[in-house]
Amino acid sequence: MKSTRLFLAILFFISFCSDSSTPISISSLNDITGSTTNKIEISNSDWDKYIGKSSSGNFIALRVGKDIVEDGVLIVFTKENLRKGIRDGGRVMNPLDRNVIDKMSNIGILSMPEKILSLQENIESEKFTISFNVQGDFHNSDITKIDFTNHFTKYTSGLLPSFFVESIGDEIYMFGGQGNVVKMNMIDGSVEEVETNLNQIIKDQEYTSVVKGSDYSSRMGLRDSSFDKKNNLILITAIKKDFEKNCFTLGVLSSELNSKNLNFSWVYNINDCYENFNSHHAGGRIKQFNEGYLLTVGDFKLPEDFKLEIEKDSDLGKVLYIDKNWNSTIFSSGHRNPQGLIIKNETILSTEHGPFGGDEFNIVVEGKDYGWPSSAYGFTYSLENIYELDHGQDFEEPIYFFTPSIGISELTIYEGKEFPRWNDFVLITSLKDMTVYSLKLDSEGKGVIHVGEMYIGERIRDITLANDGRLVMAGDLGSLIIASRTEKDIP
Numbered sequence: 146m147k148s149t150r151l152f153l154a155i156l157f158f159i160s161f162c163s164d165s166s167t168p169i170s171i172s173s174l175n176d177i178t179g180s181t182t183n184k185i186e187i188s189n190s191d192w193d194k195y196i197g198k199s200s201s202g203n204f205i206a207l208r209v210g211k212d213i214v215e216d217g218v219l220i221v222f223t224k225e226n227l228r229k230g231i232r233d234g235g236r237v238m239n240p241l242d243r244n245v246i247d248k249m250s251n252i253g254i255l256s257m258p259e260k261i262l263s264l265q266e267n268i269e270s271e272k273f274t275i276s277f278n279v280q281g282d283f284h285n286s287d288i289t290k291i292d293f294t295n296h297f298t299k300y301t302s303g304l305l306p307s308f309f310v311e312s313i314g315d316e317i318y319m320f321g322g323q324g325n326v327v328k329m330n331m332i333d334g335s336v337e338e339v340e341t342n343l344n345q346i347i348k349d350q351e352y353t354s355v356v357k358g359s360d361y362s363s364r365m366g367l368r369d370s371s372f373d374k375k376n377n378l379i380l381i382t383a384i385k386k387d388f389e390k391n392c393f394t395l396g397v398l399s400s401e402l403n404s405k406n407l408n409f410s411w412v413y414n415i416n417d418c419y420e421n422f423n424s425h426h427a428g429g430r431i432k433q434f435n436e437g438y439l440l441t442v443g444d445f446k447l448p449e450d451f452k453l454e455i456e457k458d459s460d461l462g463k464v465l466y467i468d469k470n471w472n473s474t475i476f477s478s479g480h481r482n483p484q485g486l487i488i489k490n491e492t493i494l495s496t497e498h499g500p501f502g503g504d505e506f507n508i509v510v511e512g513k514d515y516g517w518p519s520s521a522y523g524f525t526y527s528l529e530n531i532y533e534l535d536h537g538q539d540f541e542e543p544i545y546f547f548t549p550s551i552g553i554s555e556l557t558i559y560e561g562k563e564f565p566r567w568n569d570f571v572l573i574t575s576l577k578d579m580t581v582y583s584l585k586l587d588s589e590g591k592g593v594i595h596v597g598e599m600y601i602g603e604r605i606r607d608i609t610l611a612n613d614g615r616l617v618m619a620g621d622l623g624s625l626i627i628a629s630r631t632e633k634d635i636p
């Protein structure tokens with residue numbers, strides 16, 4: 146069956162691209178307009194960002210209906226076929242989107258730049274320090290990836306987030322999914338392991354979770370790290386075991402910041418507790434807010450549990466406010482799996498995983514409901530459309546959404562001198578797309594007026610800003626990723 150589908154895909158590809166017509170190039174597309182899957186309008190020189198290079202020439206990828214091509218990804222090599230694809234409802238995709246790469250691979254055509262391919266090979270090696278340049282939106286960046294797999298588990302080998310990052314002074318603290326802690330000085334590059342009891346605490350949880358025959362035990366561990374500068378505290382969220390009830394929940398650990406030793410203890414956990422659950426849907430981002438903290442909590446559901454309702458008084462699918470005495474109240478509801486959280490000037494911004502598509506970027510307001518599981522801009526994984534797309538009067542609309550899904554993760558608001566044109570931009574990282582998205586909000590901060598992309602080439606779990614304005618990211622393959630502005634970039 147698989148070979149038959151591959152043959153048909155190749156046959157369709159050949160028939161679609163065999164017409165003798167105008168090859169794809171920036172100069173040939175100046176009279177064509179289109180839009181991306183995110184509804185960004187494209188015309189004239191904007192096409193340059195969406196032209197991919199392959200062993201068969203320049204191409205553009207379109208997201209189309211299943212009635213046109215089974216996998217929903219159409220590759221065109223000519224101006225005429227691009228025009229036809231757009232006329233048939235096709236939306237332009239990032240040429241380095243994982244779905245595009247997979248499609249090109251299936252039909253036997255190289256789509257990724259060889260430089261990126263070689264990088265991917267290097268990333269799979271045990272130890273590396275590599276540097277390369279990438280073109281991004283408004284800025285070009287020099288990217289350095291430093292291997293930390295001798296300290297942290299690769300996501301690919303255990304399904305546990307590799308590590309999380311926090312910028313504290315001139316140092317970057319890295320908190321491994323299994324509880325080990327490493328810090329690196331951003332001035333001299335020195336690396337030091339930090340003595341901590343966190344790894345023993347995580348080990349003591351005795352993680353075991355088997356749901357419908359699938360073992361989720363290796364997905365349990367740390368969910369986030371955060372630095373409370375006001376109180377000089379390191380906060381960690383992690384899956385916690387209730388030994389009396391023999392179930393697991395989402396908990397918070399706290400330690401006073403000490404450069405030599407971090408001594409954590411449990412200070413809080415949500416009310417819901419399950420013997421077995423999918424901890425990938427636990428959420429777990431935490432940030433200081435007013436006199437306490439905001440904590441994101443996922444729905445704890447399996448991917449196939451699309452129609453399960455979430456009780457209003459449950460902590461699941463919520464953003465919680467935790468006061469200084471570690472008592473919590475529901476701040477907002479209707480969240481599927483919130484993976485990012487940032488607060489600036491009382492404005493709360495969050496990202497959350499949609500189902501199959503519909504990753505959301507939200508402004509979170511106290512008392513509001515964000516729609517899940519009733520409304521979503523996506524489908525079930527069987528491509529069943531069971532959701533109300535328009536969130537209506539009862540639910541809050543996302544400020545922006547990504548369809549297809551980018552595997553959305555953390556976000557930050559850029560402030561610094563390293564990338565001056567990104568100041569006040571929202572930077573959103575992605576797992577699936579391995580890309581940093583730069584979003585410009587309107588003057589009221591309630592709408593997105595521009596979206597740019599910077600491809601990194603590795604799943605990005607977390608992001609923070611170094612003191613000097615460089616971007617520091619946690620890669621799921623165990624690499625610390627540092628982005629600085631290239632000298633050739635325009636100041």
